[in-house]
Amino acid sequence: MEGETKRTDLRSFLESIRSSEVLEDRVSLITQIGNCCQVDPSDLALLIEWLVTFWKESTCLSLSNCMLNKAVLCAAAKYLESDISNYISQFLILGTKANVWCIKHLQVIIMSIEEARDEEHSNLFCQLIMDALSFSLAIISILTRSPMLGEKVLMLSIETFISELLNLTKSLIFEVKKIHLITSEVLKVAQVVLDAAVKLCRAYFQTVRQDFMEMSINSGERSEEDGHVDYARHIVAITATTIECLYELGIFAASGGGNLVSVLNISWKGVVFLLQLDKGALAERVNISDIILTLISLATETLQCAAETWSSATEKETPIVSEAKRTFLPIKFYLINAVRISSEYSFLAIDIYQEISRCVLLISSVGISLSRKTHLRAVSEALIEFLEPTSFLLLHTLLNSADVKFESKIQILDWLFSYTIDSGSVNMERDFESSADLFSTIFTVNSDAIPKSEVLLLGRVVLFMNLLRSSSTLKDEMVHAIAKKLDMLMNALMHEDVYSSILSLHTPVLCASGPEPGLTWQPLFYSILHSLKVFLVVASCCRLAWIELESFLFKNLIHPHFLCLDIVRELWSFVIRHTEIDVINHVVERLCILFKGLASAEPVLTPFCTLRKMARSMCCLLTNTTSAAKDQVYLSVTTDEKSYLSSIMLIALLLEGFPLDSLSDNLKLSAIRKIVTAFYGFMESNSKGLRLNGSLGSSDFIGLPVHALSSLMHSCEIKSSEIIDNKDISQILKFAISLVHGVGDAAAEFKDHYAKVLSAVLDVISTSKQSYISDEMKGLILELQTLFMATSDSDNVLYQCKPSLVSFMVSFSHLEIADGEGSELYSAILSLYHVLLRERHWAFNHLAVGAFANFAACTSCSQLWRFIPDDAALSLVESLS
Template sequence: MFLTLTMDWTLWEDFTCLDVSQCMLNKTVLHVAKKYVESDISGCLGQLLALGTKASIWCGKHLKMTLMSTVESQEEHSSHFFLLVLTLLRFSASGLSALARSPVLGDKVLMVIVEKFIFEQLNLIKDSISEIKRIHSIASELLKVAQMVLDSAIRLCRAYSQALNWDSKTGEDEGYIDSEKADNVIHVTNITKCTIENLCELGVLAAAAGGGSLVTVLNMSWKGVVTLLQLGKGFLAVKVNAADIILTLISLANEPLRSAAEAWSSAVKEPIAITEVKRTFLPVKFYLINAVRISSQYPCQAFKVYKDITLCVLMISTFGISLSKEIHLKAASKVLVEVLEPTSFLLLHTLLNSAELKQESKFQILDWLFMDERNSNTKHSDEISNYPTISLDEIFCIKCEATLTARILVLGRVALFLNLLKSSPDLKEDTILVISRKLGWLLDILIDEEVYSSILVLHIPVLYGSGKTQELAWQPMFPSVLHALKTFMIVSSSSLAWEEVESFLLENFLHPHFLCWEIIMELWCFFMRHAEIEMVNDIIDKLCSLLKLLSSSEPAFTPSALRKMARSICRLLTCGTQSMIDRVYNSLISDDRSQLYVALLNEGFPLNLLSDNMKKIATQNILTAYYHFVENTDKEHRVDHSSRSSSSGVLGVPIYALSSALHCLQISASDIDTKTLKFTIAIIHGYRSAMESLMKDHYCKLLRETLWIISNMKHLYASDEIEEVILELQILFIGDSAASDKWLYQCKPGLALFMAALGHMEIAEVDGSAKSSAIWELYHLLLRERHWAFVHLAITAFGYFAARTSCNQLWRFVPPDAALSFNIDSGSESNEDRFMSELKAFLEKEVALLVVTPCTEQLQLLVKEGLMLKETVTKILNFGPEASGCESMEVDGEIQAKKRRKLPGGISEGMALLQSGLKVMGDGLVLWRQQHYDSTELQDKFSTHFSRLEDVIAHLTGLADSG
């Protein structure tokens, strides 16, 4: 019988058969051959495998001819041929199993036969499965047999690998121990490579069919690829192109996501079923898991395609953010975060955490992914006007070359960076160091108008915990940013990266963008609460030294580096110890007329956190200075100009100090008497008579602070002097020149607070009352304001007033053209009924609204606001402090370092004499007023010229300090 088989092998026709009898004969031959293989006739294995090889080639040709034929008379022939194919595949499975039991090594001829046999069997399987829909009569049986062959091929490769000693030198460049060993290695490598390549092609075929009946082939193919790539202890890395396999898996993962994005973009705005979402995402997760496994085994090859890998992860991250923006797609966003995002992120994590990649390579990945945004020239006008205009399917149309310029990926990059920070406990130290050098990128990208608006209002799903204890919750992006950065601070504190993190925090201590500054301050506060006390004290001492240096050249009552530095230090001190706050108070606020005193108290120095003894001293100092200043107001209600601080150049420092201290110190009503009301009238008179811009500005600021003090002292509203204050305010704000007065605008916040507290006094609801009319007119003024910030202040003030006043005719306080009563839809004004209903809704919303759900219009406003902030910050960063009103930098061809030049001795001495003479003249003017009340006209003229002289000397002093 065996002789017959061998003859059939040599005489097997190369061309396809012309009748059914040939197929039946060949089927019988293969059936018998299968039995011989299973009986383990090792001496005849070569001939049997050669028979199988020729049969596979013959069947491959026959398959093509059969599928091309459309003659119905050929159906019987086709049926017998398909049974022949099944018999051949069963023979192949038996042959591969026999080889796995006894791997053929050392026989060159037999090894060549084995390689050809495996190649042809896998080719036939691939051709058969690609046409499985057209041979449906044996489809299910074909799939079962094909899986047997594939499983046998995978086990054969594993058996060959185990039979080799991979620990010995096997590299072609290093030389083999002997030629037989070399031949064995080449043989094992060839069959393993052939099997991997065919499994990849089968995996692509099964994926193209969408899984379905081929899902088992899909699983076996890619799992087999991963298994075989793990053989040989990495020796296959030089033989198999793992990078191409990773690219194939990434492409397979992107395709269903692209299709889903396209379908969900064009679908009706109805919630997508969870089952549909999972059906889409689970295959993607399968492809990514296999890509992760291959990347972890071959990180150097994976690095060759790092741009494609990171783009895939970035697109998935962006997709999740985009889904969370749409209400009907929020469920899909949640499933993506639970099912897909962890695996996709692990793909990037595998590269960054690989011990085989150098630190330079890791930095190259992050540098490409998070490149500096400051030099971006992207135009945003169209995107702002049509926000949001991007459809979901556009996300998966981005090519690697366009990754850095694609605006649609911006939020995804932010989310991806935050994930890196949150996962830092699982990263190696060199990777943490690389990430620490990219922290500045995060602040740069937060300035982007779209990112800015999303950070403020967008809610995203976030996973908490690990393993089975993981939970998902919706969280605003802003807390997510803080949580990620704090996590990274903790991790980096015990590594070499801490130096980079500390530099990052110090360099951005005075960041010009308020959102970035808030983030930096929150991180510093976190540091203050949890760092070692010695470290904290050292940082605070250095910051205070810098503040003292700034106080010698920066103004205390205009936006400046001094004010911002003071604000930042005050913020940090709220998280410090009591002893630290006492120490800083003694060091910086001992002089109640210094620039530091003014700046720190105005920026909220935490006086309430001082020790009891220091708190008493601080309170007494503030009140004493306040009494002295207010009592210097003469009977004609004129403010004493000599009370201006000689060092700060500011009128009324004690007023600012008391105003700032009211929110944190316990100051009783008995400490503030009606002299405050008289002083307020004096300020109003002083403002109306002031001619210089500088003095008008001083008076306005004083009035604002004084109104704030009065609003906190409810007992003052019961005094008789309050009516005069109200009437004076009416004249000031409602007068003919008030509309064109640019300085009065800064007083309106204080006016709103003052008006709110009028609910604590009795108001006559009669037309003839001058006081009532003044109150109505002042409320009319506030409620007409159109700016959103003033609208909020006015409505809040009126709401407080309405809830406490005994007045019944509240409509008198509301003008017909109140901002809140304006009908946006019709473009016309409405009556007081509409105002009151809107007021009720406004106040209820203020109390009840816990989660903000922004509408498109609100997002557009935030984006426009973000763009304006970005432009301002860009000017500051590009042109220096001059763009923000601070000291200018010297420019001569290129920006140079600022150099302080010492002024000639004569100028310095002259300035000292001028300041000394000014103080003597001020004291003399005070004495003159106290002793001579009958020469007020001359005194007024002298005071006017004296004030101008003060301005000139103050200006000269500023020039001298800046020189």
């Protein structure tokens, strides 16, 4: 009876509140409920139901509704510390009403604040907002401690309550600058609400999982009737709503100019955390791709703003490393969160691989562009240290994910690393008047244009190098796929701005090991070589990748571009130095097969022909092999059934520096003997003039024994006297004189034949000091003077003889010359030096000056100034007189 009496008294008291027409009286009575009235737990449901009815839904232009609603909230809040598990629905309804009403009333108050009227009303509303947030936080805390799973109505109430609370929180943060009265307090409570919402979602997910496990253990099978699926559906909906709210706040805070850092941090971290709770269910409710795209866009836009600012900075405004890092900190924050989401949802992130790859490529391109500017070195270092590893991890996440199909991964590589050089392409640097223009252009390249974009080409090379260096963390199938993209690198390196940058640029590189780990500046060329060598080691552990890589290296041994060729040769040398003997033998065998295939139709005396390139590559490789490998190459070349092909291949090797000295002793002596014997045989059979009607029909095959001996004399560490007998010097000089006559007397179509052989003979003579004291030397000099003085400078036939003439002139300091106008020999030497020193080609200039310098230092002539023509090509020559 006593309980019924109390319930009757409470109901009467509540009826009196409802019937009161005076606002102040009603507020006073509601306040008494919290302060004075003792309500039994059994009456709590009745009380909260009535408090909900007391709430005024309409907004107000004065204090009235604010005062009443504040009193209602304060009264209800007094009982939140009680056990309200049985009455949670009523509290949820009241909290929802409070949040909805605050949202509607917010704009009214903001207008009031802007118009500077009714400040008291504004203050009261701000207090009410704080009360509403505190009330909702208390409810969330209760739900988090003991997540309640109930019928559909309860779950809908929770879902609606959380949704409206987040809407209110979002609205307050959006308008926080306008609520200047309690800005800091609002922000603090709003952040607590966001954090509490995240914790609530986690608590519910854990409860549902545990509930599911218990039911599975107890019943073996769960049915739709047990309500578990409904619980999960509502919890996913609550979590999705929270994610959407945090997502919108994250975007807003990013544009807040740095004033909302705490909101930025809690919002995006909350998004990432919640998305990790259940990627299967959440992927159906939340647009994951949009979230990743937004993070990437925020990172890109922030980087663009910073890059354009720095590009216009003068050297006096040089930023320091700490300043650059502060600028890059939010960019790294966006990228890290994008990486975390992409790693969980790689099966969705692959759909936006172009935008993801574009972001990574832009960062590489900006980094390499910054390194061009001396005063921006600190910025470049900060970018490499802060941004590049994280951005690359974003790409790596897709390439290394088990949830992404291999075909999709190949699509990424094709999109990023497919490039064919266009002969009509523009220069990437000279088209821009300033660095600002360059950066502006970099960021305007959209995803569709990236595969053909040249402004990002150097950045693409840098990105590819990063991929090569990290290839050890990739699966074998991806290592194989990357090996197939090495041709892109070769194509890119041929671009004029790329190879010039690689040869001139130094870039910061992260060194994770060594005595002083950290950043170091290295030539870009060295960095590329290092990356390729790392990839060689990785690919050697993957059979298919190694086959692809080996094919690439063999194919490019005769690459047309000098830089690509040097890189391939260096890689081959690296392989030879660090591989097993069986692999070396296999490589040498294949090299010989390729070499023989090129020998049939190659003009061997043309310096940069395919055969000579191949010979040069082989010689570079052989310097790192054993004598047995060199013997194998020599025997393979010289034992060919077709002797003229053997001669062609051998001369190509000798001209490119074949290490004949490294052959085994017996083979070396045999090789020298064959070359010398062939030379004397050729000289005897052509003593009266070259046989120009041979069956080979090409000037390249005439005089090969002479070229072979010439190369031998210059490359083999054997004294010339051990190869050429003194008794044969006279014969060689006479042969040279006959060749001079042949050049002068032969018909035009045969002059070239004589000139090439003459050039080789002059090289042979220049290596023997004994030749210069022979009686026939004077005759040869006079004949050479007659030949060169009687020929115009534009004669292309004699032009090819001038390098050998320089070598020939170097050793004239050993010759006794009568110094005077009447000396025939003196005049002839003077004329020949004039021919060389008048030459306008830079290479001949250096050779000629070097030759004359040696002559000037050692000769007994006293009037050296006579040897220098008035129109000498280099002013440096004048100083030698």
